[in-house]
Structure formats: C-alpha cells, structure tokens
Amino acid sequence: MKTSGVAPRDHPPFANSDDGYAWQSNWCDRCIHDQPAREGRYEDACGIWYIAECGQAPGEWLRQPGQRYGDQDHCIEFRSEDDGPEPPTAPELTPPGQGELLPMEPYLGVKMFADVAAEVATVSTTS
Numbered sequence: 645m646k647t648s649g650v651a652p653r654d655h656p657p658f659a660n661s662d663d664g665y666a667w668q669s670n671w672c673d674r675c676i677h678d679q680p681a682r683e684g685r686y687e688d689a690c691g692i693w694y695i696a697e698c699g700q701a702p703g704e705w706l707r708q709p710g711q712r713y714g715d716q717d718h719c720i721e722f723r724s725e726d727d728g729p730e731p732p733t734a735p736e737l738t739p740p741g742q743g744e745l746l747p748m749e750p751y752l753g754v755k756m757f758a759d760v761a762a763e764v765a766t767v768s769t770t771s
C-alpha cells in the first residue's frame with residue numbers, strides 16, 4: 645500500500661462507521677489511486693484509507709468545516725478517474741530569445757509547505 649508519508653494526526657477522522665463509509669464513497673470509490681483495490685490488487689492500492697480505519701486522521705486530509713455529510717475532509721492526493729492523465733510536472737524551458745529572471749533549478753519538483761521566501765533570499769544573495 646502506498647502513502648505519501650505525511651504524519652497522521654492522532655484523532656479519529658469520523659464520528660461513526662456510517663460517516664466513514666459515506667466519505668469513502670465520495671472520495672476513494674472515484675479515485676485513481678484506489679483503483680487497484682477495486683481490481684483486487686490491494687498491495688498496489690492507496691493506503692491512506694487504511695490509516696483512517698486505524699483511528700487516525702491522515703495527514704493528506706484537510707478539514708473542510710461546514711461541509712455536507714461524508715465530505716468533511718479534502719484528500720490532497722485525490723485524482724478522479726474522469727480527470728484524464730496526470731498533468732506534466734516538468735516546467736517548460738525558457739523559449740529562445742527570452743531572458744530569464746530567476747534560475748529555474750531551485751524551483752524544480754513538488755514543494756508543498758516549503759519556506760519559499762527563505763529559498764528566494766538564499767538564491768538572490770548567491771547570484
């Protein structure tokens with residue numbers, strides 16, 4: 645099973661099993677990451693739901709106060725089966741003849757919750 649490695653929060657994500665199964669049908673049952681489980685390949689499936697079944701709120705879920713039943717948390721790893729292929733993650737190269745304001749290398753890759761201001765200050769002082 646795969647997870648992104650974000651530490652779970654130590655509180656139950658659902659009030660009861662009906663709440664949990666409503667959330668699962670709204671999110672996991674339509675997500676491409678959990679499709680292997682629906683095909684019987686549980687070792688390749690998303691492991692985020694299993695963290696929730698163990699009584700901890702996964703770190704990949706963001707609380708959405710005031711939402712409808714079964715939709716209280718937003719899974720940041722969710723990708724709908726109807727969304728098509730994943731978007732390209734590689735940045736476009738600088739077109740020929742166009743100047744570049746900042747070097748691209750420090751900003752490559754996925755950076756969530758990073759201190760970008762400190763990185764920009766470091767890049768500008770070394771340039």
